[in-house]
Amino acid sequence: MLLFSLVLIFAAAALAPWLLRFGAVRASTFLTFPPLVLTGYFLTLTDRVGAGAVVESHPWVPALGVNLTFYLDGLSLLFVLLVSGVGTLVFLYAGHYMREEPQLGRFFFFLTFFMGSMLGLVLAGNLITLFVFWELTSISSYFLIGYRHGEEESRAAALQALLVTGLGGLALLAGFLLLGQVAGSLEMSAVLGSGEVVRDHPLYLPILLLVLAGAFTKSAQFPFHFWLPSAMAAPTPVSAYLHSVTMVKAGIYLLARFSPVLGGTPPWQWSLILAGAATMLLGVVLAIGQNDLKRLLAYSTINSLGILVFLLGIDTEKAVHAALVFLLVHALYKGALFLVAGIVDHQTGTRDIRQLRGLGRQLPLITVATALAALSMAGFPPLFGFIGKETIYHVVLDAPSAAPLLTLLTVLANVLLVAVAALFVLKPFFGRPAMAVDPHPLPAAMTLGPVLLAAGGLVIGLLPWLIDERLLTPAASAVLATPTQVELALWHGINLNLLLSLLTFVLGAGAYLGWLRWGQMAARWRPLAGWGPATWYKWGLKGLTGTAAAQTRILQHGYLSLYLLAIFVATCGFAGLALWRAGGVPLALQLGDLQFFEAVIALLILASAVVAIRSDSRLGAIVAMGVIGYGIALIYIEFGAPDLAMTQFIIETITVILFILVISRLPAYAELSSRGSRLRDALVAVAGGGLMTVLVLAALATGSESRLADFFAETTYPEAHGRDIVNVILVDFRAMDTLGEITVLGLAGAGVAALLRLRPTSKRGENRHQSQEQEEMRQSLILATATRYLMPMLLLLSLFLFLRGHYLPGGGFIGGLVAAATFSLHAFAYGVKRTRQILRLRPRTYIGLGLLLALGSGLVSLVTGHPFLTGRWEALQFGAMGELQLGTPLAFDAGVFLVVIGATLAILLPLAEGD
């Protein structure tokens, strides 16, 4: 059932935007029903709750100990009734109040969504579930404060509230997780029962501080109070509902909820009393001289929240009683007064007490309601506020320590309440009518809220037995975790409390009379507020964004060379750290085995590297790089891999040709780096090279003989039907690698072609025309003739190399390269256009076909249930000439052949076209 009540509210929220199509008034009237029904439903539960907590659990993420558990005891019930009861009145009110505003669908969505979240918060019986709803209230508050999002002030206020409460929320999450860890469960019932374990745990203090951070930010305690006055940028129904009656009380709820677990220790008492007292005092100081009705209420709310925290900090049985009584007192009068402030604003267009006067005639009913609420706020008998104040005075006079000081503070706070209450009634409603007032009569729906809330204060004041037994006693028992009895009475006889009350009235009257004069005085102090937490927030934000900008400028500066440098330094640093930690690694350095030939190659490579670095022309550097490549090819030959060597030779050659085709288009070669930076780069380069050398030597020292080589040697002919191991590795043993690599090659080819074709300011048409002329001019008769005779032979050679690949050095890769080189020759001789005609298909089509062929050859084996790429072989008999093994790996190699042709030509042809 508890789950259902939440579902009801969230469903209403989801419907809200749609409902608003029928008009704000109708929609809001409809939306009052769910909270109204819930209020009724929960009122029927009072007796059950009085007998013990109602727990209802639905699994959510049980593996993490997170469940949708609901825990309804006296404390939750009190809050639920506040949320749904006041919610009903606020919805009724808001439909009229807001009816001319835009984007009401969203407004009512967020308002209803908030109500659901708040209900979830106070009903939650699992720490994480509680946190989820806790955050949802912050989020909906963000959207509601930012409702007038066209205004900078609203946006800033919304963000401020979100960040402050968000910071607390994160602390709360950490606190809850630790609490759950210590208590061994995230379920409320288990946590509430493990108070002793928690308080004796070394993590108690961190848990306490984290939870307090959550509670204090949400309930606007010093030094986090500043977001609350700014939040008044929200429409008044939101201020009334979220920022005085419900959401800001969530922190109070949290403290009350966990006081059986975390309370009763000096750290708890001290932090609550200090924070509460500071907040109380601050509310008083900041309220002085305010002229805006909503701001006056906001500061008095801060003051009241301070009182509540302070009372919970005193931590005696009576203090808890007083806190709960005052909570209810405050909700009734503050809700009423906020709604009145909205009405005044609505009817007159201002909230400035210096301008407002004489509204009493036009709004008689509202005036009475305001007077009742204000009297309750000021603590006059026979209103509920009087009972509340008397109970509080009783508590502070009996406080275990520092009673006089606490009493003084409380009296001061109450003096403020008296003054604000007087201001609120006397200024707008009395005096000579002199204001233009909206002539339309106030709709009953807007009057109902303040009247009912204010009347509530009177009725409860006169008949406190209505609630003390049923509502407050279970709540207090829940907070104290022991059965207790709340007994309220209007009259306790003449005692010290009563004298204090009288004193409060006198001082309050004085404060009222002096208000405007004090206001001028306060104006002089106001610069002092520039040193307050609101400014810390501003500085903090500015400092943070400044830091962010600075660190980003340092890290993400935009220079590629420095990025690379950082990466190489990091590589050497991390690896060096690991080597240092290991205390070095054994190296295999046997220069004795070095052959003369090897030494020559090594020197050749080294010398070329130096030339490449020192060269002051691109061409020189490229040729030197080519020589390095040839040197590596020589090493392949020396170690018996002629395939690799052949490939390397051809690749190096083609690369150099490519560079030369491109080089003429590059800007002039310039030396940009300073001597210092070159030295630095050299150091890093040497470190990097040194690292690689060390690692290679270390690998040689520990290296076992590769088992793979033996396997390949043994199986290559009998099972893979090839003699050239390198080729068999490429097309069979590790054909998947080759499939990937020809994809890379094909991508590179097709990619270059695509990049060259698709450019933003392409003048291709002209260029092509021009280049055609160039081509014709370039044609040389000798080259053309030579090519005509050479081409068939070269193509035959490429086919030959490809076909023999499986048995002797060669294969699709080399064959393809030779064929591509042949077509390039043709392009130089006859022009690219003619070459394209001979090829018939575009190079990228060759690439695609090659890939499809390779892919298809691998798929054959799937038919027979073997893994992808398993070779299938058929022997062709040629009588006396023997037999020829034909198999899918050969088709695979043909795919390689096609891709290599396509990719090479895709790159070379456009470049040769001279576009």
Next chain:
Amino acid sequence: MSVLLVLPILLPLLTGAATLVLRPSRLLQRTLGVAGAAALMVASLLLLAAVAKHGIIATELGNWPAPFGITLVADRFSAIMVVLAALMGLAVAIYSLGSMDAGREKEGYYPFYHFMLMGVCGVFLTGDLFNLYVWFEVMLIASFVLMALGGERRQLEGALKYVMINLVSSLIFLAAIGILYGAAGTLNMADLAQQLPLVDPGLVTTLAMLFLVSFGIKSAIFPLFFWLPASYHTPPVAVSAIFAGLLTKVGVYSLIRVFTLLFIQDVGFTHFLILLLSGLTMLTGVLGAMSHDEFRRILSFHIISQVGYMIMGLGLYTPLALAGSIFYIIHHIIVKTNLFLVSGVAHRLGGTYELAGLRDLYRLAPGLSILFVISAFSLAGVPPLSGFWAKLILLRAGLETGEYLIVAVALLVGLLTLFSMTKIWGKAFWQEPLQPQPMPHRTGGHRRPLYLLYLPMTALALLTVAIGLLAEPVFLFSMQAAEQLLDPAAYIETVLRGGR
């Protein structure tokens, strides 16, 4: 069953090759582009179902026994990654239909797109270290072309940094593979896991650093992330989106794979270093995001910061922590891709990615606002969206191991993430134009139906909400995946006995 392991590689290859061969007709390219992605989606789900049912599965390509041939292998972690790659592939392919310009569509956008997916799936499925390198290359070249295609100046600048830094990563990776092969004599990862204890531990840890740097570059961790913010805001938004969803996660996947399977000799050093880097990555990333005022740049820096969370779980190195990493990856891929997709629609409506130029989207595009809010809040870890659970698991793992500092950093970065998301919200969505303006007129090439954009965005947003509300199965799956990673015996055995 073994065919399920190759399909996620072969289907994109087939689509890519077919779109390359066929004539450059837009209709054909678009149809094949989406059909291929849909086929991949189906195949990946079948793979996931098979892995969930049968446990780890493997196949020996070419029928050559491990460790001599190449083995493809899928455990839960691989399978879910393939599913996510396919899902993003499909979502962004549909989005591309509505956003990619005709020139790029004709010149090979779809082939390169699918070849990139092929590389990504290859990384997730291979059980061979060199084969992993090959897939990295496929992914790198394909993504480079996608990034540069169109040849706008900004694009080329970004693409150059992207490809240069990533080539360095490949270089380091290749060198590390070579040396590792020299020392251990095998490339099969399961076999390596068995052979590495015989190799000098100092050498292994040093090589682990090379892998950390190489994969760290791919994952964009501190201090190796430079390529990402330099390039992600330059290509068309569909390209940014698929990159944002998948590319860094390929690096993270590889880090998690090698640092749970191979390099676990000196966890006190290697994994502590990873934890340290994760904190720095989170912080520097989010600070970078805070310092920018361009929609995609902000999102790009957030990727970095979020990668920090993903490797935080690896650094903590407990089952719960790794489950947190996996959960985080699942959540992040969906949400981040979607945020980029949202930025594309914002660009289409407002004509720019600069927050200073974007205004009033809250009024103009309520649907887009909802999608943004869901994704942005999910990214920031607001409950009960998917990001909340991802963070919750990591925080819990951190608190349980007593690593309070990293927990504090993770919490703080969550708040800063929220802050920079509200910056986008406040400026692009909430702020009203100085003068009321009519809807910006849609320029050429932007006449395509909006539902092609909203369909994938809505699906992804619903997914993040669903993961949030029904976190239990996702968490259980992540937990099982993490347990598989931390107990590699089953993986090794499955691979070495050839998946039989």
